[in-house]
Amino acid sequence: MGTYRKLAVHLSDEDRHALRVLLRGGIQPVRVVQRARSLLLLDEGQSPPQVARSVGISPPAVRQIGWRYCDGGLQRALYDLPRPGAEPALDASEQARIIAMVCTDAPPGYARWTVRLITEEAVKRKLVDSVGRETIRLLLLHHDLKPWREKNVVYRGADPRVHRQDGGRSGGLRTPA
Helix, strand or coil: CCCCCCCCCCCCHHHHHHHHHHHHCCCCCHHHHHHHHHHHHHHCCCCHHHHHHHHCCCHHHHHHHHHHHHHHCHHHHHCCCCCCCCCCCCCHHHHHHHHHHHCCCCCCCCCCCCHHHHHHHHHHCCCCCCCCHHHHHHHHHHCCCCCCCHHHCCCCCCCCCCCCCCCCCCCCCCCCC
């Protein structure tokens, strides 16, 4: 069996003050608040099962918070390390080039852009090596673009709502004879 170390959390005055300020402050993630409360209660001498009942988390979680404080300090105890994940499919310049392409007219033979057409054209125009439809869909969603709806497309040239210099409509209106 491994050796068992008794958990003894002794907060520095600076850390205790920082935790109280954090708990009095504005909106914080629930995890951070639970961890801060756990550290303060452990510092008061409560056992991990007592702290767990007070805070509403499991005793192993309380012990883990305490050990993370002892081994890594306050920041390590309160916040998770960044988690690994997939790299973004498109970098900022690729995103900008695709958005610029979507804001132009659709290719000849097409009335408007579709997600599938954007995906094909981005690869064909060598804006990106490869890209999936879901990536394009999320990019458009993030920028609130709906190119398949004509009213949301950016027009080149004149503003489509103003047709004459004097601001009147062009055609369609008859003047009394």
